[in-house]
Amino acid sequence: MENKHIQEIINKEFRCLDKGFIRLIEIMGDDSSIVQAARVSYGKGTKSIREDRSLIRYLMRNSHTSPFEMVELKFHIRLPIFVARQWIRHRTANVNEYSGRYSEMTSDFYLPEKNQLRTQSTINKQGRSNDLIDESLTDEVIKSMETSQKNSYNEYIKYINQGIAREIARINLPLSSYTEWYWKIDLHNLFRFLKLRLDVHAQYEIRVYAETIANILKQILPISFEAFEDYMLNSITFSSSELYLLKEVFNNVDLKSISDDENILSKTELNEFIQKVTFINENILNKNKGI
Amino acid sequence: MENKHIQEIINKEFRCLDKGFIRLIEIMGDDSSIVQAARVSYGKGTKSIREDRSLIRYLMRNSHTSPFEMVELKFHIRLPIFVARQWIRHRTANVNEYSGRYSEMTSDFYLPEKNQLRTQSTINKQGRSNDLIDESLTDEVIKSMETSQKNSYNEYIKYINQGIAREIARINLPLSSYTEWYWKIDLHNLFRFLKLRLDVHAQYEIRVYAETIANILKQILPISFEAFEDYMLNSITFSSSELYLLKEVFNNVDLKSISDDENILSKTELNEFIQKVTFINENILNKNKGI
Amino acid sequence: MENKHIQEIINKEFRCLDKGFIRLIEIMGDDSSIVQAARVSYGKGTKSIREDRSLIRYLMRNSHTSPFEMVELKFHIRLPIFVARQWIRHRTANVNEYSGRYSEMTSDFYLPEKNQLRTQSTINKQGRSNDLIDESLTDEVIKSMETSQKNSYNEYIKYINQGIAREIARINLPLSSYTEWYWKIDLHNLFRFLKLRLDVHAQYEIRVYAETIANILKQILPISFEAFEDYMLNSITFSSSELYLLKEVFNNVDLKSISDDENILSKTELNEFIQKVTFINENILNKNKGI
Amino acid sequence: MENKHIQEIINKEFRCLDKGFIRLIEIMGDDSSIVQAARVSYGKGTKSIREDRSLIRYLMRNSHTSPFEMVELKFHIRLPIFVARQWIRHRTANVNEYSGRYSEMTSDFYLPEKNQLRTQSTINKQGRSNDLIDESLTDEVIKSMETSQKNSYNEYIKYINQGIAREIARINLPLSSYTEWYWKIDLHNLFRFLKLRLDVHAQYEIRVYAETIANILKQILPISFEAFEDYMLNSITFSSSELYLLKEVFNNVDLKSISDDENILSKTELNEFIQKVTFINENILNKNKGI
Ligand SMILES: Cc1cc2nc3c(=O)[nH]c(=O)nc-3n(C[C@H](O)[C@H](O)[C@H](O)COP(=O)(O)OP(=O)(O)OC[C@H]3O[C@@H](n4cnc5c(N)ncnc54)[C@H](O)[C@@H]3O)c2cc1C
Numbered sequence A, B, C, D: 001m002e003n004k005h006i007q008e009i010i011n012k013e014f015r016c017l018d019k020g021f022i023r024l025i026e027i028m029g030d031d032s033s034i035v036q037a038a039r040v041s042y043g044k045g046t047k048s049i050r051e052d053r054s055l056i057r058y059l060m061r062n063s064h065t066s067p068f069e070m071v072e073l074k075f076h077i078r079l080p081i082f083v084a085r086q087w088i089r090h091r092t093a094n095v096n097e098y099s100g101r102y103s104e105m106t107s108d109f110y111l112p113e114k115n116q117l118r119t120q121s122t123i124n125k126q127g128r129s130n131d132l133i134d135e136s137l138t139d140e141v142i143k144s145m146e147t148s149q150k151n152s153y154n155e156y157i158k159y160i161n162q163g164i165a166r167e168i169a170r171i172n173l174p175l176s177s178y179t180e181w182y183w184k185i186d187l188h189n190l191f192r193f194l195k196l197r198l199d200v201h202a203q204y205e206i207r208v209y210a211e212t213i214a215n216i217l218k219q220i221l222p223i224s225f226e227a228f229e230d231y232m233l234n235s236i237t238f239s240s241s242e243l244y245l246l247k248e249v250f251n252n253v254d255l256k257s258i259s260d261d262e263n264i265l266s267k268t269e270l271n272e273f274i275q276k277v278t279f280i281n282e283n284i285l286n287k288n289k290g291i
C-alpha cells in the first residue's frame, strides 16, 4: 500500500516558489524499517501494524532517534542561492551541487510575489512581519528587482563572452540566482531539519520547501510523520521555571492573575509562558467545536 | 572569576565507580564564548553579564544550538568496557582509547556495590528496579563476580606468557574490565550526551559519570549549565495530543476525573500524562514548602 | 544486469568467523547513481557506460568523494564484541545494536581456530605474527578458552535466575561474546572503513568481515569497487622526502646502493621506502609472468 | 617556545583578498597534545621531543588520524559569499555566521585584481587559466563590476528604506558580498580542508585563505604541519595500474619510450603518470641545485 504511494511520488516534480522544485529521487526503507531496526535491540521479530505504530511513537516520544536514521531519502532540489545558504548549514546530509565553475549559470532568478514584500517584523527580529509595505511601491519594487536580475545576467554573459573564466564572471550574480543539487539525508536528521525550517522563525522561502517535504513524508511515511507532528512539531515544552507557574494555571485559568512574585521568569519568558497557556486553551476550545 | 574555578578543576581526578575517574584536561572557551559567537550573527559586540545570561537562555530555549558548539572540552576518563560501549555511541566526539593490542590490559575490573545488585525492573524494561535481590545472596554474588574476574585475568596472563599475541589473549576478558580514553566534545553535544545519560533510563554506571561531568560543568560554565537544566534537563514536553487533555487539568486538578473519551492517548501515554501532571503539582507544593 | 547480482546477494547470509555473519539488507543506488550525482555538478545528463566508468575513476582519483556518498548500504551483522568495539569507532554510520539490557545474551562466543593462536608480532606492534605458538599448547589453550566462556555464561544465567537485572548480570561476560546490529553507511565512508580494516595492520578478526564486505561490493558496485582497489587500496604513496630518493631508483634499481646521505629519511622510513620499491619491482615481474 | 608564537598570532588579523581577513581566536592544544593523546593508546607517558616528532610523523604516514582531532582551532573569518559557499561544504566544523536577516549587510564587495581576470582554463575544466583576458578590456571589466556592486547596494538600501524586511531586501545582493563567521574545526579535518583547498584545482580566492591558514599552522604547529606537508600535501600517489608502468621508469628515464601496450591506463591517466614522473625528476634536479 505504501509502495503505491511511493511510486506515485518518486520523481514527481513538486513546484516550490516561482522557479524551484523538489523531486524525491529514491528512498531506502519505510515506516516498517524503523521498527525492524529497533527490534534488533529487543531481539524480537516483526509484529502487527498496531504494535508497530505504538513502537514508532514510543521511540519518537523518548528521543530514541537511532532507528529513524535507518530510513534514507534522496532529493533533487532547485532553489535560490540565499535559500541554499541556509539549507547547507544542515551538515548531516550528502550533497552534490551544480557548479558555476564547470557550467554556465542559468538565467533563472527568484522574484518574490507581491504579497511577500512585507516590512521588517518587530517581534521576530530576523523576519518579515505580516504587513505589506506601502502598496503603491510594490509594483515598482518588483520591477526594479527584475531589472536588476536581468542586468546582472547580461553582464555575466558579457564577461563570459569576453573570455573571463566562469568562476570569476559569476561573482556579481545575485543571491536570488537559482541553483540545484542532489540532497540525501536520513529521516531523523530530516525531521530535525523540518522542525527548524517549518518553524515560524524560518525564512518564508525555505519554509515553502520544508512544507513540500513535509507533505511528501506524510504520504510515504505516514506513521513516523504523524509521530513527528505529535511529539516534536506540535508539542509544547515548559521549562522547569515555567512548571512552578503552571500549577497556578491548573487552579486558575484567568491568565491575568498569574503572579510571578518570585521573579522566576524574565518578562520575555513570562510572555512566552502566557502565550503557550493561551494557545492550549484556544486549541481545546477549537477541538470542542469539533476539530 | 570563572578562571579560578577552571584552574581548580583542570586535571583534578574525580573518582567514579570503584576504580574509574574523570579528569578535565582542557577547555576551549567559557560562557562568554557562546555569547561572542552568537553576537557574530547579530553583528554586535559584547554586552553586560545580565544581557549575556539572557542571550544564553534565549539560545538554549529556542534550540539555537550552534553557538554552544563553540565551547570544546577534553576529558581523560577511566571506565568499565560495558560503560565505554554505551558511551562510544555518541559519535560527535573525538576519541583516543587505550589499546589492548599495543599494551597489556590492567587487572582492574568493576565490581558493583552490594546495593546495586537489584532485580530487573518491571516498569523500565531496560534497567534495574529499586529492589535489592534476596539479601542472603549478595555476598555470594559479589564474591563470585570477583573470583570470576580474577580467573579471567589469570588466564589472560597465562596466555600472554604462553606467547599468544595480546589481541587474542584478551578476548575472554570480561566487559567489566577497565579501559581509558581521551574524549573531546563540544558543549552542545555534551549537553545532548548528558540529557540522555543523566536520564533515569540510562544505566546506573554511566549515569555516575554523567553526574560527575554535570558537576564539573555547573562550576565552570554556570550560566549555560543552568540554562541546560532549566530548558532541557528538567523541562516537560506535552505532545499535541496531550495538549487537548491539558485544558481539563487547567480547570480540574482532580486527575482521576480526567477523561480521555476520544481515545486521543494510548493507555501508556495516558499514564505518562498523569505522571507529568502529578509531578508538576507536587513540584509546586515542594516549592511552597520553601525549596 | 547489476540488478540481478543485487537480487542474488540481498539478504544472503555470508558467514564470518565461527558464528558470525554479514547480510546486505538494502542498498540505495548503484554505480550509475554516483555518475548521476556527479553530473548534477556538470549540468549534464547520462552518457555511455564507457564514459561512466571514466568519470567514476576520475572522481576516485581526485578525491571527489561527495558523489560516492550518494550510495547507501544497510547491513545486518553478527560479530564478537571485541570486533564490534573496533568497528563502532567508524562514526559516519547509523547503528542499532542488540541490547543486553532489554534482552538476554545468547550463549555464542568466538573461539579462534588453532591456526590463529599466533605469537605477538615484533614488526607490527599491535598484532599477531605469522608464527604459531608452541604447537603442544594449542589444544590446551582452545580448550581453556572454551571452558572459560562456558563458565562465564553459566554464571550469567545463574545471576539472571537469582533475579539480578540483566544489565548487571552481563558485566562479566567475555569480550568474545557475539552481538548483532544493523549498520548503515554511505559508500565513501564504507571505502574508508575498508581501506583501514582490510589493511594488514587491522586485527585478523575484523579483516574477515572487511573482506566479506569487499566481496559483496565487487559484485554489486563493480566499477566503483575496481576504482577503489586501483586508486585507494592498492596504490602506493611516496612522501615528498621519498620523492627525492626516487630519482636514484629511476636510474639505479639496485636498492642496496640507494644513498640517503642527507638523512632525509629516518631509518624506519628508509626501510619502508625500500619495501615499496621492492614491491613495485616484484609486482611488475609478476605481471610479466602473466598476471 | 611554541607558546610565544601562539601569543603573537592569536587575534592578529591576516588580510586576505581585498577586504577579507582571518584571525585565529583560540587554539586547544599544540603538537604535544597529539602525542599525548596517541600515547593513551600505547599506555605510555611523554618522551623526548625527538621521539615526539617521530610519533607524529608515524601517525600521519599511517593515517592514524584520530590523535590529530585532539587539537581544535577557532577562527574569525571575513570572506566573499561565493568563497563562503565553497567553504561551508566542509561539514566537520562549527560555524556562526553574520545574519543578513538580523543585521544590515555592509557595503563591502570583493573586486578581483586585474591580474585575476583570466580566461577559462582548457585543462582544468573548473578554473581559470594563466592567461589574462584581452588587456584592453580589464579596466572596463573592473569598472563595470564595481559599478554593478554599487548599484546593487544602493538598491538594497533603497528597499530597506522603503520598509522591506532585510531578509527580502538582500536577495539581489551579489555573491561577491562579504560575510563573516566564527569557524571552529579540529586539526585532522583542517588538514583535509587544506589538502583540498590548497590544491591547484581549488578556486584562487579560497586558496588565498587556505594559504593564510597554512602559514598560521606552520608557526604554531610546526611538527604536525611539516608532517602534513611531507605525507599529504606534497606526496605523490601511484595507482596500482601506474605501478605496472613504474618499473619501466625504474630502468629507463626516457619518458617518451614508456609503453602502455597493454592499455592499462587511459590516455588521460597516462598523461597524469608522465607528469608525475617528470615532476619527480625535476624536483630532484632542483634539490641538487641546492633546494
Ligand atoms: C576543487 C574542488 C571542486 C569541487 N567541486 C564541487 C562541485 O562541482 N559540486 C559539489 O557539490 N561539490 C564540489 N566540491 C565540494 C566537495 O564535493 C566537498 O563537499 C568538499 O570538498 C568538502 O569535503 P569533505 O566532504 O571531505 O569535507 P567534510 O564535510 O569536512 O567531511 C570530512 C569527512 O567527514 C565525513 N563526513 C562529514 N559529514 C558527513 C556526512 N554528513 N555524511 C557522511 N560523511 C560525512 C566524510 O568521511 C568526509 O570525507 C568541490 C571541492 C573541491 C576541493
Ligand SMILES: Cc1cc2nc3c(=O)[nH]c(=O)nc-3n(C[C@H](O)[C@H](O)[C@H](O)COP(=O)(O)OP(=O)(O)OC[C@H]3O[C@@H](n4cnc5c(N)ncnc54)[C@H](O)[C@@H]3O)c2cc1C
Binding pocket: B091, B092, B093, B094, B095, B096, B097, B098, B099, B102, C089, C090, C091, C092, C093, C126, C189, C192, C196, C197, C201, C202, C203, D041, D042, D064, D065, D066, D067, D069, D092, D186, D189, D192
Ligand atoms: C589498525 C588500526 C589501529 C587502531 N588503533 C587504535 C588505538 O590504538 N586507539 C584508538 O583509540 N583508536 C585506534 N584505531 C581507531 C582509529 O583511531 C579510528 O577511530 C577508526 O579507524 C575510525 O576511523 P575514522 O575516524 O576515519 O572513521 P569515521 O569515524 O567514520 O570518520 C570518517 C571521517 O569523518 C570525519 N568525522 C566523523 N566524525 C567526526 C567527529 N565527531 N569529529 C570530527 N570529524 C569526524 C573525519 O574526517 C573522519 O576522518 C585504530 C584503527 C585502525 C584501523
Ligand SMILES: Cc1cc2nc3c(=O)[nH]c(=O)nc-3n(C[C@H](O)[C@H](O)[C@H](O)COP(=O)(O)OP(=O)(O)OC[C@H]3O[C@@H](n4cnc5c(N)ncnc54)[C@H](O)[C@@H]3O)c2cc1C
Binding pocket: A041, A042, A064, A065, A066, A067, A069, A092, A186, A189, A192, B089, B090, B091, B092, B093, B189, B192, B196, B197, B201, B202, B203, C091, C092, C093, C094, C095, C096, C097, C098, C099, C102
Ligand atoms: C537509555 C538509552 C538506551 C539505549 N538503548 C539502545 C539500544 O538498545 N540499542 C542501540 O543500538 N542503541 C541504544 N542506545 C543508544 C542510542 O541509540 C544512541 O546511539 C546514543 O544515545 C547516541 O545518541 P546520539 O545519536 O544522539 O548521539 P551522537 O552520535 O553524538 O549524535 C548527535 C547527533 O548528531 C547527528 N549525527 C552524528 N553522527 C551521525 C551520523 N553518522 N549520521 C547521521 N547523523 C549523525 C545526529 O543528528 C545525532 O542526533 C540507547 C541510548 C540510551 C540513552
Ligand SMILES: Cc1cc2nc3c(=O)[nH]c(=O)nc-3n(C[C@H](O)[C@H](O)[C@H](O)COP(=O)(O)OP(=O)(O)OC[C@H]3O[C@@H](n4cnc5c(N)ncnc54)[C@H](O)[C@@H]3O)c2cc1C
Binding pocket: A089, A090, A091, A092, A093, A189, A192, A196, A197, A201, A202, A203, B041, B042, B064, B065, B066, B067, B069, B092, B186, B189, B192, D091, D092, D093, D094, D095, D096, D097, D098, D099, D102
Ligand atoms: C530560524 C533560524 C535562524 C538561524 N540563524 C542563524 C544565524 O543567525 N547565524 C548562523 O550562523 N546560523 C543560523 N542558523 C543556523 C543554525 O545555527 C544551524 O546551523 C542550522 O539550523 C543547522 O542545524 P543543526 O546544527 O541542528 O543541523 P545539522 O548540521 O544537520 O546537525 C544535526 C546535529 O548533528 C550534530 N553535528 C553535525 N555536524 C556536527 C559537527 N561538525 N560538529 C558537532 N556536531 C555536529 C549536532 O548534534 C547537530 O545538532 C539559523 C537557523 C534557524 C532555523
